[in-house]
Amino acid sequence: MSKVKINDFVIRFANVNGTGSASANDMFSKAVFRMGIPVVAKNIFPSNIQGLPTWFDVRVSADGYLGRREEVDIVVAVNPQSFKKDIAAVRSGGYLIYDSTKPLHPEFHREDIHFIGVPMMQLCMDHYNEPRQQQLFKNMVYIGALIELLDIELEVVQGIIRDQFKKHEKLIEPNFQAIDLGRNYVKAHYEYPLPVRVQRMDKNGDSIMIDGNTATGLGALYGGASVVAWYPITPSTSVAKAFETYAKRYRVDPETGEKRYAIVQAEDELAAIGMVIGAAWNGSRAFTATSGPGVSLMSEFLGLAYYAEIPAVLVNVQRGGPSTGMPTRTQQADLLSSAYASHGDTKHVLLFPANPAECFEMAADALDLADRLQTPILVMTDLDLGMNFHLSPPLKWDDNRKYDRGKVLNAQQLDEIKDFGRYLDVDGDGIPYRTIPGTHPTKGAFTTRGTSRDEYARYTEDAAAYEHSIRRLDKKWKTASTLVPKPEVYRSRGHALGMIWIGTSHHAAVEAIDLLEQQGIAMDGLRVRAFPFNETVEAFLDEHKLVFVIEQNRDKQFRTLLVNELETAPKKLVPIQNFDGMPITADSILKQVLERVGEAEVSR
Amino acid sequence: MSFIKPQFHHPALPKNKVGYTKADYEGSISTLCAGCGHDSISAAIVQACYEIDLEPHKLAKISGIGCSSKTPAYFLNNSHGFNSVHGRMPSVATGAYMANRDLIYLGVSGDGDTASIGMGQFVHAVRRNLNMVYIVMNNGCYGLTKGQDSATADVGSINKEGSENPFQGIDLCSLAIELGATFVARSFSGDKHQLVPLIKAAMSHPGFAFLDVISPCVTFNNNKGSTKSYDYVREHIDATSELDFVPIHSEITIDYEEGKSVLAPLHDGSLLHLHKLAAGWDPTDRKSVIDLLQTAKSAGDIPTGLLYLDMNTRNLHDLMKTAKKPLNSMNESELCPGGAVLEGINAGFR
Numbered sequence A: 001m002s003k004v005k006i007n008d009f010v011i012r013f014a015n016v017n018g019t020g021s022a023s024a025n026d027m028f029s030k031a032v033f034r035m036g037i038p039v040v041a042k043n044i045f046p047s048n049i050q051g052l053p054t055w056f057d058v059r060v061s062a063d064g065y066l067g068r069r070e071e072v073d074i075v076v077a078v079n080p081q082s083f084k085k086d087i088a089a090v091r092s093g094g095y096l097i098y099d100s101t102k103p104l105h106p107e108f109h110r111e112d113i114h115f116i117g118v119p120m121m122q123l124c125m126d127h128y129n130e131p132r133q134q135q136l137f138k139n140m141v142y143i144g145a146l147i148e149l150l151d152i153e154l155e156v157v158q159g160i161i162r163d164q165f166k167k168h169e170k171l172i173e174p175n176f177q178a179i180d181l182g183r184n185y186v187k188a189h190y191e192y193p194l195p196v197r198v199q200r201m202d203k204n205g206d207s208i209m210i211d212g213n214t215a216t217g218l219g220a221l222y223g224g225a226s227v228v229a230w231y232p233i234t235p236s237t238s239v240a241k242a243f244e245t246y247a248k249r250y251r252v253d254p255e256t257g258e259k260r261y262a263i264v265q266a267e268d269e270l271a272a273i274g275m276v277i278g279a280a281w282n283g284s285r286a287f288t289a290t291s292g293p294g295v296s297l298m299s300e301f302l303g304l305a306y307y308a309e310i311p312a313v314l315v316n317v318q319r320g321g322p323s324t325g326m327p328t329r330t331q332q333a334d335l336l337s338s339a340y341a342s343h344g345d346t347k348h349v350l351l352f353p354a355n356p357a358e359c360f361e362m363a364a365d366a367l368d369l370a371d372r373l374q375t376p377i378l379v380m381t382d383l384d385l386g387m388n389f390h391l392s393p394p395l396k397w398d399d400n401r402k403y404d405r406g407k408v409l410n411a412q413q414l415d416e417i418k419d420f421g422r423y424l425d426v427d428g429d430g431i432p433y434r435t436i437p438g439t440h441p442t443k444g445a446f447t448t449r450g451t452s453r454d455e456y457a458r459y460t461e462d463a464a465a466y467e468h469s470i471r472r473l474d475k476k477w478k479t480a481s482t483l484v485p486k487p488e489v490y491r492s493r494g495h496a497l498g499m500i501w502i503g504t505s506h507h508a509a510v511e512a513i514d515l516l517e518q519q520g521i522a523m524d525g526l527r528v529r530a531f532p533f534n535e536t537v538e539a540f541l542d543e544h545k546l547v548f549v550i551e552q553n554r555d556k557q558f559r560t561l562l563v564n565e566l567e568t569a570p571k572k573l574v575p576i577q578n579f580d581g582m583p584i585t586a587d588s589i590l591k592q593v594l595e596r597v598g599e600a601e602v603s604r
Numbered sequence B: 001m002s003f004i005k006p007q008f009h010h011p012a013l014p015k016n017k018v019g020y021t022k023a024d025y026e027g028s029i030s031t032l033c034a035g036c037g038h039d040s041i042s043a044a045i046v047q048a049c050y051e052i053d054l055e056p057h058k059l060a061k062i063s064g065i066g067c068s069s070k071t072p073a074y075f076l077n078n079s080h081g082f083n084s085v086h087g088r089m090p091s092v093a094t095g096a097y098m099a100n101r102d103l104i105y106l107g108v109s110g111d112g113d114t115a116s117i118g119m120g121q122f123v124h125a126v127r128r129n130l131n132m133v134y135i136v137m138n139n140g141c142y143g144l145t146k147g148q149d150s151a152t153a154d155v156g157s158i159n160k161e162g163s164e165n166p167f168q169g170i171d172l173c174s175l176a177i178e179l180g181a182t183f184v185a186r187s188f189s190g191d192k193h194q195l196v197p198l199i200k201a202a203m204s205h206p207g208f209a210f211l212d213v214i215s216p217c218v219t220f221n222n223n224k225g226s227t228k229s230y231d232y233v234r235e236h237i238d239a240t241s242e243l244d245f246v247p248i249h250s251e252i253t254i255d256y257e258e259g260k261s262v263l264a265p266l267h268d269g270s271l272l273h274l275h276k277l278a279a280g281w282d283p284t285d286r287k288s289v290i291d292l293l294q295t296a297k298s299a300g301d302i303p304t305g306l307l308y309l310d311m312n313t314r315n316l317h318d319l320m321k322t323a324k325k326p327l328n329s330m331n332e333s334e335l336c337p338g339g340a341v342l343e344g345i346n347a348g349f350r
């Protein structure tokens, strides 16, 4: 038997999509979570609705490493289509738990792993009549088997089932029975538990398990968005859906049924961002959620909003390239297309959340920042963060927080000031004052347009007026760099080497730094949380001889932004990349850094 | 250089019921070509707003891009305006309307702006029944980019360069009716007598009010053989009705003629009195309006006036059940569920 591994393994569920496996798999990771053990789940799913292979990787880590790990200890294989691949994925000495209703073809046999057959389908066919039931309970049978094999606390799983079927109590007992089918089979046929297993800890504190998109939608709700316009696209759809779900609960007058929000599923992304811009121009907080292809379509409007200085919030849940297929995989490959979206001299504020709590926070902050800076703010998450359940600090809201509506003049202020000019830089921070339509019968009205205007918003094609106006926008950009979320210094011990990353590269990066240290290579780390880059970012790059830049794209887009905006010497920024559509891993960072350190003969 | 009209206000200029003179509804000096139909439409908008006693700040002007879309700068200087991007006025108007249901939204577009690049957005604005006035200043060409044929150019129409348009023209009125617009009218920039009451009625209509206004481009499409020239339109125009707009609290002095008149109450209490000139057509019956338009098309006539009206309209906010209070006036207490609720939400994720 292999060596004992407690609370430190990766288990992969290989299923067919559309068979209800997702909820069983969620149940598994939730059980580990409720046993106080750090856990993270990654769903790898195809771009269709039913019938294709999906994988669900759960990493259990006593040390709290929440990045993906490549080495798989256990595979639960219930999809004959992918048996070959799934069996090959098990690490040497690992376990394959499979549906043994039909005997496994001899060609699948491997000497170096353990085969644990459970006749999942047979057990279900013996106990349930309807095919759909047989299908659904099959998932619960393997959950039952895992309870015994991995020593999961039965009461914890039962509690989750009770919660899940609160509204359908009839289903609770049959689910318990299905679990028992799996448990009893294991008990009768195998030695249990396995050396690889779980054991209760107390490491999760007040953390929650939530997907980033739900947190983002909630953040927008708390941040006061009242107009939402969106067009369906994976992996962003659930942002708008989450907003709507909670708005239905908390923004509807219980007596009249009237809604304190308006949400429109637009005809396309152009219309979605147009609606957001129209609403924001008219004084409502508004947002849209989309992914790369949507941002491409929105790009003309983003330029208009930049020049016309209109607040707008856009959540970009990044995914792989165009078309269908890869788009259900993750990437951070829209950095450049988002930062510089549109024609002319345009650049946009980007925020990079790394966990659901930050999705929540940054969605709300984005609404404040958009109003304060009068410009589009793009919240850059990705499929990994948006659609997977992550262990996260709880969402927090300070009831004393007031929305920062920025420089908006009301009727009284308009009466008091002598000289209103929509684009006058009164305060010297590059941010002018605006008025909302309908504010005052005779003062403060103006016509919004792109570039051809003077400081009083009067039409002009005068070259000097144009130059003046776009120079002021640059001043506003400088102001933005002081207002956006500051980077998080992960380690600062004055090492010669540094590592810098954004968003979901976080978990892999911090794990990699630990692994590197174990190998005698120490380095400092910085997680950038926004663009334009705050001065701390520049200082970090200056202070280190060599900086490893973690990228989840091919073209080193993060590095390009650093070089472009901070004029850092490109040679000093070493790209560490992963762009196969899977979240980057610590092992891969480790390997690449070791190669580069060897090449550069950097002293240890 | 910027253009601002000198404001010489004669102290004795008459004021309307809300205390504004007509000059208060004017805009900056137009930079369009002398004689451009669009300027006449701007003048009609000024006239209509003055006459219905509109407070200018209660209206927002939104346009796309084109000579036509520039006009919001040339009327209603006391209203906020938004000259947005080409073909996308409908979405900006939708968002603005979602944010504040209490303003009057005046969308201005061109035939290029609406019937080509903006067709998708136009179609969807109609089907959502935004409460807005949507005016297309229709000259059958792209004025601002120097006269290319537009999608509303009639088949066989000859452009300035002498080439004949081989493609079918899009009839925006038929399309709007088809899509469920609840107020559809066609008019001519040269017929102020008809246009002003139509604009007034459109502004009082509680749903999507569409005005297709033929507006000749004197520079690029006013030549012989063009079906959007002043001469051609004047010759082929066929008013379907005469329209009187009876504002709120006014006495009805018009003779109501059985079978020939339609008297429709508008949501703000004003009345529309439509005197039918065309035979065999009922402006409240979609099918009969489509028939009228088809018949006119084969005869080469241009029927104008209020073509279709449906008073039982439920606009976007009615359909969505939005609060009566404008969303843009809500604050933290109305929008934020608060920390305690969030604690409960967190608990659901443990």
Ligand SMILES: Cc1ncc(C[n+]2csc(CCOP(=O)(O)OP(=O)(O)O)c2C)c(N)n1
Pocket: B065, B066, B067, B068, B069, B086, B109, B110, B111, B112, B113, B114, B137, B139, B141, B142, B143, B144, B145, B150
């Ligand atoms: C995305 C985009 N494409 C093309 C243009 C160039 N353009 C400006 S106005 C216009 C056509 C305007 O035609 P119409 O809407 O009929 O207005 P008109 O000038 O005739 O009143 C075009 C194609 C543009 N501004 N934006």
Ligand code: SF4
Pocket: B031, B032, B033, B035, B036, B037, B038, B067, B068, B139, B143, B144, B216, B217, B218, B219, B220
């Ligand atoms: S080009 Fe045509 S549409 Fe444009 S302003 Fe001149 S006449 Fe009017």
Ligand SMILES: [Mg+2]
Pocket: B066, B110, B111, B112, B137, B138, B139, B140, B141, B142, B143, B150
């Ligand atoms: Mg035109």
